[in-house]
Amino acid sequence: MGLFSSRKTVFVDSDILVIGGGFGGCGAAYESRYWGRDLKVVVVEKANIERSGAVAQGLYAINCYMGMRWDENRPEDHVRYARNDLMGLVREDLGYDIARHVDSSVHMFEEWGLPIMKDEETGRYKREGKWQIMIHGESYKPIIAEAARKAATKVYNRIMVTHLLMDKTRPNRVAGAVGFSVRDGKFYVFRSKAVIVSAGGASHIFKPHSVGEGMGRTWYAPWSSASAYALPIQVGAKMTQMENRIVLTRFKDGYGPVGAYFLHLKTYTENAYGDNYEATWYDSIKEMVGDYVDKQPVPTCLRNHAFLQEIKAGRGPIRMVTKEAFADPHKETVGWENFLGMTIGQAVVWASQNIDPKETNPELMMSEPYVMGSHATCSGAWASGPEDYAPSDYQWGYNRMMTVDGLFGAGDAIGGTAHKFSSGSFTEGRLAGKAAVRYVNDLGNDQPRVDETEYEDLKTIIYQPMENYKVGRNEIVAGTVSPSYLLPIQGLQRLEKIMDEYVGGTSTNYLTNEPMLTRGLELLSMLKEDLPHLGADSLHQLMRAWELQHRTLASECVTQHTLFREETRWPGYYYRADHPKLDDIDWHCFTLSRYNPESGEWAMEKAPVHHIID
Numbered sequence: 318m319g320l321f322s323s324r325k326t327v328f329v330d331s332d333i334l335v336i337g338g339g340f341g342g343c344g345a346a347y348e349s350r351y352w353g354r355d356l357k358v359v360v361v362e363k364a365n366i367e368r369s370g371a372v373a374q375g376l377y378a379i380n381c382y383m384g385m386r387w388d389e390n391r392p393e394d395h396v397r398y399a400r401n402d403l404m405g406l407v408r409e410d411l412g413y414d415i416a417r418h419v420d421s422s423v424h425m426f427e428e429w430g431l432p433i434m435k436d437e438e439t440g441r442y443k444r445e446g447k448w449q450i451m452i453h454g455e456s457y458k459p460i461i462a463e464a465a466r467k468a469a470t471k472v473y474n475r476i477m478v479t480h481l482l483m484d485k486t487r488p489n490r491v492a493g494a495v496g497f498s499v500r501d502g503k504f505y506v507f508r509s510k511a512v513i514v515s516a517g518g519a520s521h522i523f524k525p526h527s528v529g530e531g532m533g534r535t536w537y538a539p540w541s542s543a544s545a546y547a548l549p550i551q552v553g554a555k556m557t558q559m560e561n562r563i564v565l566t567r568f569k570d571g572y573g574p575v576g577a578y579f580l581h582l583k584t585y586t587e588n589a590y591g592d593n594y595e596a597t598w599y600d601s602i603k604e605m606v607g608d609y610v611d612k613q614p615v616p617t618c619l620r621n622h623a624f625l626q627e628i629k630a631g632r633g634p635i636r637m638v639t640k641e642a643f644a645d646p647h648k649e650t651v652g653w654e655n656f657l658g659m660t661i662g663q664a665v666v667w668a669s670q671n672i673d674p675k676e677t678n679p680e681l682m683m684s685e686p687y688v689m690g691s692h693a694t695c696s697g698a699w700a701s702g703p704e705d706y707a708p709s710d711y712q713w714g715y716n717r718m719m720t721v722d723g724l725f726g727a728g729d730a731i732g733g734t735a736h737k738f739s740s741g742s743f744t745e746g747r748l749a750g751k752a753a754v755r756y757v758n759d760l761g762n763d764q765p766r767v768d769e770t771e772y773e774d775l776k777t778i779i780y781q782p783m784e785n786y787k788v789g790r791n792e793i794v795a796g797t798v799s800p801s802y803l804l805p806i807q808g809l810q811r812l813e814k815i816m817d818e819y820v821g822g823t824s825t826n827y828l829t830n831e832p833m834l835t836r837g838l839e840l841l842s843m844l845k846e847d848l849p850h851l852g853a854d855s856l857h858q859l860m861r862a863w864e865l866q867h868r869t870l871a872s873e874c875v876t877q878h879t880l881f882r883e884e885t886r887w888p889g890y891y892y893r894a895d896h897p898k899l900d901d902i903d904w905h906c907f908t909l910s911r912y913n914p915e916s917g918e919w920a921m922e923k924a925p926v927h928h929i930i931d
């Protein structure tokens with residue numbers, strides 16, 4: 318009998334359980350209520366939905382808006398754009414589905430009080446770029462959270478979900494989830510007919526640039542701990558494109574965004590000697606990837622590649638030329654506001670380094686890799702497509718349902734659909750919510766049931782790190798080091814080092830190969846052997862322990878996918894040194910993986926990319 322077995326268990330029943338109350342989750346809660354007036358819709362969130370998720374600090378632009386009412390773009394245009402940026406590989410059915418509905422989401426945001434900037438002459442939303450509209454978005458998240466709060470039957474904040482529960486009567490059907498309160502430590506069993514996972518992307522799986530005094534600073538939200546991937550992986554859901562990690566050009570040390578600067582302030586980059594370097598690399602890129610380099614706009618990864626090559630050629634640092642734009646007082650204000658509503662830390666870093674962008678052109682850098690499904694990459698779960706649009710082999714049930722019955726996803730959780738961003742993630746949540754309501758209604762009397770043994774066993778496993786600590790702390794040999802347990806921070810740093818050095822992080826210039834990946838997998842399996850010995854001195858550390866578990870499983874998935882795809886599809890995101898070119902003959906396809914929870918083995922396969930739009 319463990320020390321913590323007396324923890325109270327709270328049971329929560331629902332028709333639809335939404336895990337993660339970020340943009341996808343808020344959209345899911347809102348739409349589930351719209352179609353399921355009498356259903357019990359529950360949201361469970363690790364933080365507090367008021368300010369949780371990647372949009373916690375606010376945003377300055379909504380990056381996915383068609384503007385169909387003004388005939389600015391068509392959904393097909395957005396699919397072409399995303400396909401181009403992802404070097405040909407996107408789920409066009411899913412992307413089209415989001416694009417055709419996303420404008421209505423944005424119009425609701427405005428109705429709910431989000432201030433969207435307007436062009437004074439035309440009255441239209443002010444564009445930052447072809448797809449982006451500008452907002453006063455410091456309160457973007459609280460505004461969206463309010464709608465979700467009003468729609469949900471109940472929101473459970475401060476509960477970290479650790480595992481999904483499966484139906485005891487039918488294999489491959491979800492029945493709920495378990496987790497614990499990070500405040501009072503109670504154990505929660507959520508029994509639900511349908512589950513929507515929208516628990517965000519993955520930061521801190523590769524070693525960040527920021528270590529030492531800057532530790533914790535990353536571009537993607539530090540609390541995006543890969544739960545959106547680990548939860549479905551643990552129950553055998555198929556994943557796709559997990560090798561397609563993202564690396565971003567950002568302002569050095571603060572990870573401040575560059576989009577508004579390039580698009581709205583019309584800034585540009587130059588090397589250390591004041592030269593425009595991108596054209597220098599055109600021929601060599603053409604040699605690697607063929608005609609993809611001629612696409613407009615030039616795919617993000619290829620622009621990264623030129624940046625990295627220029628640095629390797631010894632002509633760094635690369636700087637953004639801000640001095641010209643900041644000479645205009647209006648643009649200067651926009652430049653600072655952009656940070657203050659979204660990444661205040663960048664302004665602080667500049668202040669600490671004596672950088673005034675009016676006087677000094679600031680340095681850019683290439684970030685460490687992140688894994689996510691909603692930004693300019695498309696890692697995530699393999700999901701069924703919309704009934705009216707998806708090719709038959711992309712359809713096995715309900716829209717946005719994963720390969721596990723009753724398990725849906727949205728936002729970063731769903732793979733194959735890049736460039737959905739905040740508005741597209743919310744919209745995908747709506748689509749998943751609508752489909753989940755239909756799934757629940759169709760269940761009739763065939764309801765899933767949870768297995769008491771399953772959740773009781775999980776209860777023991779979940780609190781084990783606290784027990785390990787209580788017992789092992791008597792053996793502390795120096796500071797916090799005990800031979801009997803591993804602290805979450807120690808495990809995290811080990812994970813980041815493995816991923817960095819073997820799977821294509823910054824220390825190898827994003828380069829890996831088959832022997833490195835194989836060794837990386839060996840080291841990951843050794844890390845996994847040690848994870849049952851994690852020690853947690855508090856509920857907060859218990860959360861860190863489970864975040865590490867989720868990050869490790871997702872990292873293993875990333876490594877398996879990277880090993881499987883024998884080509885360099887996205888130079889600038891990562892390089893397979895043993896397969897240095899893009900290979901459309903063998904690899905114009907999606908990669909799929911399935912983890913076998915019983916054996917711990919991974920099965921890999923290819924799936925066709927259907928081009929629906931010309």
Ligand SMILES: Cc1cc2nc3c(=O)[nH]c(=O)nc-3n(C[C@H](O)[C@H](O)[C@H](O)COP(=O)(O)OP(=O)(O)OC[C@H]3O[C@@H](n4cnc5c(N)ncnc54)[C@H](O)[C@@H]3O)c2cc1C
Binds near residue numbers: 541
């Ligand atoms: C730095 C940055 C800048 C961006 N800039 C823009 C921009 O300018 N414009 C734009 O449109 N988009 C932008 N985005 C993208 C946008 O924020 C994401 O696309 C969107 O938030 C993804 O939605 P999501 O629901 O998948 O994840 P999130 O919104 O991150 O929500 C995930 C939620 O799940 C919760 N959670 C995680 N794990 C668990 C768990 N185990 N149990 C319970 N809850 C859990 C989290 O706390 C969080 O609330 C930016 C993102 C970042 C990080």
